[in-house]
Amino acid sequence: MKKSFVGFMFFSLLSTCAGVIAGNVMSVDTISDMLKIDKMTNGDVVIVSGYMTVSDGGGGTFRWDSAKMNNEDNGIIFKSAKAESGRWIRIFDEQSPVNVRWYGVWGDGKHDDSARIQKAIYIARSSGRGVYFPKGDYVSEKPLDFTRWFGILVKGEDPGNSGISGDFGVSRLLFRDVNSVGADFSGSSYGTIKNLAFASIGNVRPKASVLIARGEAGYGSDVTFSNCNFASGTLASIFCFSGEVLTFNDCRINCGGLGGLIITGMKDYDIASPFPNCKFASGISLTTFRIVGGEFTTGAAPAIVLDGRNYTLADVWVAGTFFSLVGPNSCVVKLQGNCSNITFEGHRAEVPVPLPANLGFARLDDAEVRALSIRGKVTKGPIVYGYGIVEGSQFLSSDYIDLNGDLINCDVMISKPGEANYGRLPVTTITGKATGTIFHLYDESLRDTHIKILNKDLGLKGHTRINE
Numbered sequence: 001m002k003k004s005f006v007g008f009m010f011f012s013l014l015s016t017c018a019g020v021i022a023g024n025v026m027s028v029d030t031i032s033d034m035l036k037i038d039k040m041t042n043g044d045v046v047i048v049s050g051y052m053t054v055s056d057g058g059g060g061t062f063r064w065d066s067a068k069m070n071n072e073d074n075g076i077i078f079k080s081a082k083a084e085s086g087r088w089i090r091i092f093d094e095q096s097p098v099n100v101r102w103y104g105v106w107g108d109g110k111h112d113d114s115a116r117i118q119k120a121i122y123i124a125r126s127s128g129r130g131v132y133f134p135k136g137d138y139v140s141e142k143p144l145d146f147t148r149w150f151g152i153l154v155k156g157e158d159p160g161n162s163g164i165s166g167d168f169g170v171s172r173l174l175f176r177d178v179n180s181v182g183a184d185f186s187g188s189s190y191g192t193i194k195n196l197a198f199a200s201i202g203n204v205r206p207k208a209s210v211l212i213a214r215g216e217a218g219y220g221s222d223v224t225f226s227n228c229n230f231a232s233g234t235l236a237s238i239f240c241f242s243g244e245v246l247t248f249n250d251c252r253i254n255c256g257g258l259g260g261l262i263i264t265g266m267k268d269y270d271i272a273s274p275f276p277n278c279k280f281a282s283g284i285s286l287t288t289f290r291i292v293g294g295e296f297t298t299g300a301a302p303a304i305v306l307d308g309r310n311y312t313l314a315d316v317w318v319a320g321t322f323f324s325l326v327g328p329n330s331c332v333v334k335l336q337g338n339c340s341n342i343t344f345e346g347h348r349a350e351v352p353v354p355l356p357a358n359l360g361f362a363r364l365d366d367a368e369v370r371a372l373s374i375r376g377k378v379t380k381g382p383i384v385y386g387y388g389i390v391e392g393s394q395f396l397s398s399d400y401i402d403l404n405g406d407l408i409n410c411d412v413m414i415s416k417p418g419e420a421n422y423g424r425l426p427v428t429t430i431t432g433k434a435t436g437t438i439f440h441l442y443d444e445s446l447r448d449t450h451i452k453i454l455n456k457d458l459g460l461k462g463h464t465r466i467n468e
Helices: 031-035 114-127
Strands: 003-011 021-030 045-050 060-065 087-090 108-112 131-133 136-140 153-156 171-176 181-184 189-194 197-201 208-213 221-226 236-241 244-249 252-255 259-264 286-292 295-298 304-319 322-325 333-350 362-378 384-391 394-397 401-408 411-414 428-430 438-441 451-453 464-466
Touching: 021 031, 031 045, 114 131, 114 136, 171 181, 181 197, 197 208, 236 252, 252 259, 259 286, 259 295
Parallel strands: 021 045, 108 136, 131 153, 136 171, 153 189, 171 197, 181 208, 189 221, 208 236, 221 244, 236 259, 244 286, 252 295, 259 304, 286 304, 295 322, 304 333, 322 333, 333 362, 362 384, 362 394, 384 401, 394 411, 401 428, 411 438, 428 451, 438 464
Antiparallel strands: 003 021, 045 060, 060 087
């Protein structure tokens, strides 16, 4: 142990949770060295260079309080190895978040940090502060419990992450051989998670990198994920069960399994919170989801799954987001059951390599969709396709529709292609009715060559209009 005596001084301007301090000032290398100091007087201060090693980020400044008998947490409060009474108290701004490094977390991509990370999370949650992950690769061999946290704040180091799966992330949570859920935010509400990557290593991936759900003991609502990365799980990258008022700002999502972001009220997805006090709630509607900017890269799965089979799913707004549709059966959004007020605008959906099995933008799977608005681009495949009914909706694109179902009171504007790689216009086919639906065609010749309604009794009369 290296110990140096800095001097005796009175800190009249330094206030902490423990009060104004005065005493001897010393410096040591590690927390272990601090705990071995054998002569302490009330108000003594020790400057520690690191938790386990010098400059590992877990050091800090501590004051000896001879009257304290708190249970030590080995992050903010430490018990001396040389005295039963009295505690070393970490000096920090009470408004600042809890730094996971204060609890001896390695963050080196090798050591299992799960227990120490979890302790930091619990301390932050119980004390009404946030939790902070400085630059590092934080390995966890267990699911991390961020559940039932009102006013949640979890953040990594600025400037955030890059790469679809956070491969070049500044602050990364790496789940090693976790087969249930990586990070569980079930029942948490009113807060922000930002500048973090959620990824996996080892031979086993989680079912979902992130789970957020409305539980019996918490809302799972009013949460914003900002500048985060999500690796794909065997089921989803992000699984949302009956959460509401969720926002994803400038996030990057690598999609595999059954989808990238799955929003549902169905319990038949074989997923649950790994924590006993977070049972999923029932009888909840799903509403208000915002995705702004960012990008999705798909494998053989949809980027977004909106599942309204159990409860109507409504009010989804996606703006300025890039979608790279790489694998077969991928699409931007898959809609099931009852969905309403779904808006995509200013997006770009791109197929880098021609893949015949890549099926386009919005896929209906026995869905009844109302107020679906799509204003954007897809380089290959139809703008809307599949099985179902579309009512009161609007499409503005240079792409076509291939729907086994009905278009009711819809407005379809087939615009002139603005780029050479857009505007492939196979025949738009509607197998059912096109009641009250108007097609705006940029070229009169498209009337006969582009639109085909297979219900011969209805035909096109009264349901198309050329945009002169």
